[in-house]
Amino acid sequence: MLRIRAIVSALCVLSIAACGGSSGGGYSTGPTGGNNNPPTNNPPNNNPVTTNAVTLTTSAFMPSNITVAKGATVTWTWDSCTADPYGYGGSTCVSHNIAFDDGTTSAPQSTGSFTKVFDAVGTFKYHCAIHGAAMSGQVVVQ
Numbered sequence: 360m361l362r363i364r365a366i367v368s369a370l371c372v373l374s375i376a377a378c379g380g381s382s383g384g385g386y387s388t389g390p391t392g393g394n395n396n397p398p399t400n401n402p403p404n405n406n407p408v409t410t411n412a413v414t415l416t417t418s419a420f421m422p423s424n425i426t427v428a429k430g431a432t433v434t435w436t437w438d439s440c441t442a443d444p445y446g447y448g449g450s451t452c453v454s455h456n457i458a459f460d461d462g463t464t465s466a467p468q469s470t471g472s473f474t475k476v477f478d479a480v481g482t483f484k485y486h487c488a489i490h491g492a493a494m495s496g497q498v499v500v501q
Contacts, residue, residue: 413496414438415487417453423496429480433498435465436472458488 413435414421420435427433440452452469460483465473467489477483477500486495 412436415455415457417441418490419494420485420487420496424499425496426499426501427477429500430476430478431500432474432476434472434474437468437470439469455487455489455494457485459483459485464488 410422410425411427411431411433413425413433415435415437417439425433435457437455439455440450443449443451454467454469456467457463457465457473459475463475477498480500483498483500484495485497486492
């Protein structure tokens, strides 16, 4: 029993040390040294990402802004279901759709995927018609 307690204690110490990271109590350090402020919840990175895949989470398009080549096919995949927090084995799914400013829309759904081919150069903005502008993104075609 003492051996188990010693092993558990050692694992706890190692876990705490691993989480602590470097100076500053585990928080990030900037170019001017340590930062003892807790991390903030920054908005999603809105810099365009070169990819042909977007995931729909419970409240966002990830990434929200992408850049693709002319003629590319972009696929949006729904990942908006969360496991039952009470452990009964069910899940809760949130329906979303994709509505482009040009009138193209996907069906409202909580699972599955939607694809669109981008044959013209330009910026194509879209949003979830169910959740409005708070859930939006764009495809930049070069």
